[in-house]
Amino acid sequence: MASTNLFPRFSEVDSKPEAPAGLTLESWSQGFMVGALLIMTAITLVNMRRGVLLHKLILLELLLAVPNGFFTFWNPPAWGWYLSSTAVPLIASWTLHNVIAWMKSRGFLNKKARLLYIGSVILVQPYWILEIYANFAFFNGINTTLFPYTRPFEGPCRDPWWIFTTANLFWNIRRRYEFGFLELIKASPRFGILLGSMCLSVVFIILDLLAVTPAIALGVINPYWKLALVFKCLTDTIILDDFKSSLDKLSRHRFAQVLPQDNWKNDMMLMDMVRGKGDAIAHVEDILDLESIQPAKQIIREPPRVFSK
Structure with missing residues (x-):
């Protein structure tokens, strides 16, 4: 009877690959993943701030993924x-990455969207419990029929939130902050690296999805998910804070640079904001850095000089 398995190349590879080419590819991808994660862990430790939950979660995400390499x-x-044992913390790292992405992007989402985002992440957890068993049973010769069917669903249960987060960030940069992408990269090379890493991670996510179908016949030796993982983690490490706070700071910096070079009407508006007149914003510190407005405040507050004859 013909096999009904849609992914038959998985059925006889439940043992360690022995072909030199396969071992070389697997060893290289594992070394790349572990080395990159360890470097990012060191960078995170140096830059993280004490008491910030988001920074601690990013560090935990990196550490959980290391043993599988x-x-x-x-x-x-x-x-x-x-x-199979190290697949458990790896899957926890994948889920944690989606939680971190939610925390970083929730400033751009309304309440319903935030609940839908994190709620859907929670709803797919039963699949991961099944995948943990299927992975263990397959690679230990207990049950080699289940994993070929569950493995293709890893991507759809892991990556849609990240793809949405990437698209949402690009949309907000262009529409909400009115940044051109080249302008943003010039103003902040760090954001340029972040956006480039996001794009590369999406490319490798797509390749990973294709690698578990007949489109790209790689079998269990699949470097694409490791490459996607590295670039996803890099986006968390390169900017530890949430996206909205980081873009707000960059936007304020741009505003502070442009405003002094504008015409005299803008100068008068700055004076009004410092004085708190009319409907102007009372606390200009919320928009500009204090250092950029010190000369204006000095002019306003300095009493007039009186010269005696």
């Missing part, structure tokens, strides 16, 4: 046990 060193049966 060493299973090539083991031989069966330890190989299957180690691979």
Whole structure:
């Protein structure tokens, strides 16, 4: 009877690959992933602020993903046990990444959108419980029929939130802040790296989805999800704070640079804001850095000089 398995190439690869080309590719991708994660962990430790939950979660996300990058060193049966065991913290890291993405982008979302975002992340957790079992059973020779069916759903249960977050950030940069992308990259190279990492992560996500279908026949040796993971984590590390706060700071900096170069009407508006007159904003510090308005405040507050004859 013909097999009904849509992904038959998985059915006989429940043991460690032995082909030199396959081992080389797997070893390279694991080394790349572990090295990148360790470097990003060090960068996060240096830049994180004490007491900030988001920064702690980013550090935890990185550490949880590291152990899965060493299973090539083991031989069966330890190989299957180690691979499957470290898949548990890896999956936790993937889920945590979606939580971090929610925390970073919720400033751009209304209440209903925020609840829908995080609620849908929670709703897919039963799939991950099933995937943990399927992974363990497959790579330890217990059940080799379930994993070929559950593995193709990893991407759809892991990445839609990140793709939405990427698209939402690009939209807000262009529409809400009216930044041109080249202008933003010139003003903040860090944001340029972030946007580039986001784009690369989406590219590798698509390749990972194709790699578990007949479109790209790689079998269980799949470097694409590791590359996607590295670039997703890089976006968390390069800017530790949420996207809205970071863009607000950059927007204020741009406003502070443009305003003094404008015509005298803008100068008068600045004076009014400092004085708190009319409907102007009472606390100009909320818009501009204090250092940029010190000369104006000095002119206003300095009493007039009286010269005696």
